[in-house]
Amino acid sequence: MSFALPPTKLPKVGTTIFTRMSQLAAEHGALNLGQGFPDFQPPDFLQQALVQAMREGHHQYAPMTGVVELREQIAAKVEALHGARIDAGADVTVTSGATEAIFAAIHAVVRSGDEVIVLDPCYDCYEPAIALAGAQAVHVPLRAPDFSVDWQRVRDAIGPRTRMLIVNSPHNPSGAVFSAADLEALADVLRGTRIVLLSDEVYEHIVFDGVPHFSVLRHPELAARSFVVSSFGKTYHCTGWKIGYCIAPPALSAEFRKVHQYLTFSTFNPAQWALAAMLREHPEHHLELPAFYQQKRDRFRELLAGSRFELLPVAGTYFQLADYSAISDQDDVAFCRWLAMEHKVAAIPLSPFQHQPPPGQRLVRFCFAKADATQVAAAQRLVAV
Structure with a gap:
């Protein structure tokens, strides 16, 4: 045969x-x-810091959750930017790119038969990860021509099998960004549900015209149910390094790490040390x-x-x-x-x-x-x- x-x-x-x-x-x-x-x-400093980290011998596995110094710098940045105090040990996990973090977040909580709401147009890695979890993507189109969210349509899409909602601001591919009012509307939609939020914020530092980035980390009610995903590649012009991170409350982080440890286990060690030095020495970037x-x-x-x-x-x-x-x-x-x-x-x-x-x-x-x-x-x- x-x-x-x-x-x-x-x-x-x-x-x-x-x-x-x-x-x-x-x-x-x-x-x-x-x-x-x-x-x-x-940045030149980041490249030099990478060489220095290699010369100092950081060639073996990094801790599964990420180098301590880097997670501490991430936590300090979040508090400085958003006023949110997070636990570097329990809440921050360094990943091999934002795509890995998105995959791990979905597989941490989404089960076969669940539904995940995505807002179209959306980045193309979302739906395959949902499908591999045995779940169904429910597509809610953004409003033309400004690609804003119709929160009533999101509310209408929620059903008994809805496990997760994925949002993305600043938004790829449209460039639209959330306002404070969007965060309040989002919180109102999710209030009283058990839905987990996945917030893709990889372009968090690229917002224009004096407008701040309204991360869900600014909203305690949302942060308590969220995976927030970021990317060092977008921030430091080094997309090929494939280093990102996920911030989530301890219970969600624990489930996230169960997937992460068998997906990539740990992320390129010298670059983590270099990024920690960059955040510490050059926050102006x-x-x-x-x-x-x-x-x-x-x-x-x-x-x-x-x-x-x-x-x-x-x-x-x-x-x-x-x-x-x-x-x-x-x-x-x-x-x-x-x-x-x-x-x-x-x-x-x-x-x-x-x-x-x-x-x-x-x-x-x-x-x-x-x-x-x-x-x-x-x-x-x-x-x-």
């Missing part, structure tokens, strides 16, 4: 759009404004990051002012949504392929972030976390489209 491959556990999943578009960019020599990574270096990226946002928008793309508002993240309706009536995946192949600029289509894209939607995402020269070169090509 010949071997038969078991049925796939992820029938709707193929190679991610980020991988496909980056490969297409490489094949056609296109400037990659698709996948969300900077093309400039991490994350405090100045909003202005740093706002300058890049504004410059990118100015460079595209003469194009046929309609640029949507950007309140946070380092992504710019653009409507290409005046250019083409192709679907967004086909348009992005054409743009990369014919005009040598890679973008990301919006539809892979959505369960049911609205009819006639013509939106793509550009990453503006690029050096000035890259922005200028890409804009010249886009203005010519």
